[in-house]
Amino acid sequence: MATDVIVAETISKRFGAVVALEPMSLRIAAGGIVGLLGGNGAGKTTTMAMLLGLLRPSSGRIEIFGLELERHRYELLPRMNFSSPYVDLPHRLTALENLRVYARLYGVVRPEARIAELADDLDIGNLLRRPVGKLSAGQRTRIALAKSLINRPALLLLDEPTASLDPDTADWVRGYIQRYRAESGATIVLASHNMAEVERLCDDVIMLKAGRLVDRDSPAGLIARYGRHTMEEVFLDIARSGARSAP
């Protein structure tokens, strides 16, 4: 039986008068890839930031691996990691220097061996000695992915992991995420507004719209229930005509 890795109870976020996220509860089971799907301003990044502890919810509570995030943050963070196009690695440091720093921060016992392993897996060996700022967007994404995997997290949060990548690199990254989940058994939460990506990677999709959880199902389940052929069509249905009530 799958256990819930994440349990969020009525979490919400307000910034003054602006409601970024209406009260929302969700449970995320171990070992799956869960998509947070929604348009701009839907609340994907806000939800992800709250799950990481970067942002404090205005109300509600979050448990990760059975521990309350707010109270046990520093016990939980070594088992988590994340990557986002909105958060960079220092550009003036080489990729290798960045990975060494983060390996030490996360307490990786044999950092050089882990970096070598990631260099093989992600085909970044030839990039390690170059400053991150001199790399292309695709190369930087692979280095950011390496950083997010440095501690081999049991819970990996990826915010738009293929944003601004060419189709070939994006496809490669998606394949790698699938392989990582398959071999590690990690739970992956992925925020995206790329429907094809969500359809390919996710077992479970949480649909957000204007700060509300509006639907949740597997991609196939959503497509069937909305009587559509693709997730893109489901997304447009929800975005343009309102949504069914949250399950």
Place this chain on the structure above:
Amino acid sequence: MIDHDHRHTVELRRTGPLTRIGALVLRHLYLLRGSWPRLLELIYWPTVQMILWGMITQFLVTESVWVQQAGGALIAGVLLWDVLFRGQLGFTLVFLEEMWSRNLGHLFVSPIRPIEMVAAFMLMSLIRTLIGVGGASVIAILLYHYSIFDMGLPLIAFFFGLIVMSWALGLVVSALILRFGLGAESLAWFLVFALAPISGVYYPISVLPDWVEPIAFALPSAHIFEGMRAVLIDHVVRWDLLRHVFLLDAAYLVIGVAVFLLAVRIARQRGLLHQVGE
């Protein structure tokens, strides 16, 4: 804690604060090592200041009895003032580097705690100040045959008194930058200069108007520069002044840390940690 089926785990050690502090210091040492202009800049301004005031001292020695008696008080003042300025700037610039590089989000979801970040920034501030002011002090020996090290053990007390005060200022400036964004970064360069006139760097506090003196003596720096002149002119160590320095430093440091931690807390409430950058 629930332990899930996590098939291939990387071995992680339960790291202590020193490992995490060391990792963040390493990040900034990599930055310094990779950029010779940054290293040069650390020494450049303290040296220029010291040369300028060395020349002024050489001129005034022939004109002023006080300067003759002071035995290098002006150069010592310049070098010690730079401990305060460079220490504060060093702390704040290290924090700013994390904002400029949009790295704060990664740091705040890593296992390093805010208080450990503060410790790492303090260490980097110390390293940067030792390189900058240490280099200028050696050049003062070569150019003017003036060694600030002749002050002996009191110099260590003055140095630490000033560096701790600089960390307290750096904490408050970093907190303001975190709260108000990079638009407030110029505070890193000018805020400390507001304290220069009332710190008595180049003149005794008694020169100040009566009503300003209590304000001046609320600063550790005023006691330090008075103490410095006592050593250089009267050849006595004013322990009473040093006691004030360390009491005031302790109070300012506690306030600085509290303000910084409050700013982090507010940043987590307002979503500032993953939205910062150029």
